[in-house]
Amino acid sequence: MHSKYLLSLREAFISLLPYFVSSALALLVLNSAMYFNLITPTHTLYHILFNGASLILGLFPVFVATSIGFFISKNYGHSGIIGAMLALLCFAVHGQYIVYNNDAYELNPTGATPFAIIIPSISSLLLIVCMELQPSFERYLYQVSHFLSEKLRTIVPFSAVFFSFYLFMPLLYTAGEEIAYWLTPEMADNSVAWLTFQRMLITHGLWFLGIHGDNTFDMLLSSEFLAQPILPGISAKTFYDTFVLVSGTGCFAGLILAALFLRRSGHERNIAKLSIPFTAFNFCEIIVFALPIFLNPIMLLPFMFVPCLNFAVSYVVLSQGWVDVSNIDISWMTPAIISGYRVSGGLDGAFLQACLIVLSAIIYYPFLRWHNRQINFENAINKLSDKLNISEQLRSSGELAFISHQRDIEFASKELNQVLTDISAGKLKLFYQPQVCQISETINGFEALLRLQKPNGSLVGPYFLDALIKHDQTDIIDKWVIEQAQRDLDYFHKKGFTPIVSINVNPKVMIDHTLINYICDKFQKFPNQLKIEVVESGYLSDKNKVIRNIQKLRTFNITTVIDDFGTGYSSLSMLADLPIDIIKLDKSLLDNAQEESGADFYTYVVELLHKMDKHLIAEGVETRYQLEFVRALQVETVQGWYYQKALPKQEIIKFTTQFNSNKS
Incomplete structure (x- = not known):
């Protein structure tokens, strides 16, 4: 059950890739236009793009909840659409994503985002349990279609799960408040460097759980300390964006570099190539959810360790004065190397970033190899084909096999249509x-x-039975x-x-x-x-x-x-x-x-x-x-x-x- 649940989460987030790419493009267009002074906050176009990007981000929990509910239910052998509806309903109502305020309904993604995974997971798994435990009503439903009977049998479990949330949501809220209190840094008793380091650990932990770490932290906890200097001449935010998150959360520039050096790895290499245009501007969603990083125990250690190492190395280098920096206002989506050059006013900062990227790649590489061996069957196929001396034949036949498969699908579809037509015309x-x-x-x-x-x-x-x-x-x-x-x-x-x-x-x-x-x-x-x-x-x-x-x-x-x-x-x-x-x-x-x-x-x-x-x-x-x-x-x-x-x-x-x- 555990592996099936994790598989469902993986499929849920992979299915959201079009959304992640679209939202990243929307933010990229908006920030690029502002960065190059093509538009200003006073332009009408700015308001259109900003409102669109805000809505995309605001709907993120909805898509996550719906996708999780669908895939958990489907993979456990039940109706995916029923699971998706229940997950969305429970999340919207019990997670207080939709709230009633001043005689109108409003979206409340600030408080609801942490529940976007928890509530759909609970609702879907409870629905499955209730479906298994409820009495069989087949003697009453045998005269209706299987599709209709399946939906009718979900009515009681669906209602029971939805209303059960009224009982244990207070416990979830209490647990959430305790966790938030435990995670909230003590502003007065800690240095800016330690507060920034704590924020880094928390945000990466949230990303690993499939939650947008930076947005969630900023929504729930205070990040005012990021505006303060962490070292003379540089604020905590500039230090963090430039020298800790080199190409986004987890320093994914190093991960991409490591993936490109993997031999015989289709999945990791393809995901890395796909994410390059976005990772260059510090968007990390594709790698987080498609590789995936989230809920992947193999990748947890490097994902948490690399930014910690970047933090320590950069802090020592800058505090020793080996790289001069200036506290300039720089966008979080400024590409690596360029951001280092601008912050340092020369090649020193760019060189430091390049070293951090290489160091990150060295750390990520063995874990990517391990990950590749665990989930990728391509390596086994290549080894077997080499052993049998059929490597070239197998590889050269790949495209032919694909084309043949496509033809088979087309032929099968025509065959089925012809069979159905024959049966309808005959007796x-x-x-x-x-x-x-x-x-x-x-x-x-x-x-x-x-x-x-x-x-x-x-x-x-009955020649038609095979079809x-x-x-x-x-x-x-x-x-x-x-x-x-x-x-x-x-x-x-x-x-x-x-x-x-x-x-x-x-x-x-x-x-x-x-x-x-x-x-x-x-x-x-x-x-x-x-x-x-x-x-x-x-x-x-x-x-x-x-x-x-x-x-x-x-x-x-x-x-x-x-x-x-x-x-x-x-x-x-x-x-x-x-x-x-x-x-x-x-x-x-x-x-x-x-x-x-x-x-x-x-x-x-x-x-x-x-x-x-x-x-x-x-x-x-x-x-x-x-x-x-x-x-x-x-x-x-x-x-x-x-x-x-x-x-x-x-x-x-x-x-x-x-x-x-x-x-x-």
């Missing part, structure tokens, strides 16, 4: 193939096989098969015929409580007449849930059958755990039995399954030789063209009567 039908008991030589059931009747009247097999499965669009077919099988059993019942019918459904049906309840309700009038056939690989995703649903079907006298055994994962340990007694052997196993090795394998599989007390159905029996082969192995039931191809329901009763009369 789906169920045909029935008999299953013959080899002990009593009687028909003991029929498998319902899907057919599509085209507009010209011709019948084709629907690939795009996860089988729900409508599954429901149609279920409903048509129920209608066909009703048709047989009216004619005094009570056959056992097997239907094939997508494996995901077995983990869908709503559909399982729907099936149980649909076939209540036909006890012991329905079997559900699902390929065995579908049972591997959630064994406990599958077992509960199989048992639920069994209580309604519905049998579950493993279909196409031998083509999927075929986990024998899974078969031992599942409460399933009937196994259907895939036709491909029998076809391979024409060879000696294939026959031996088929024999071993049958013997093993019989030892597990499984009832077997041999599928695809088409010749007398195959029939004699499976009979010799004492396979209980046979299905295939040897007896009969699939028939429309109107011919089933007649066929059954003739078959029984021929055997009597």
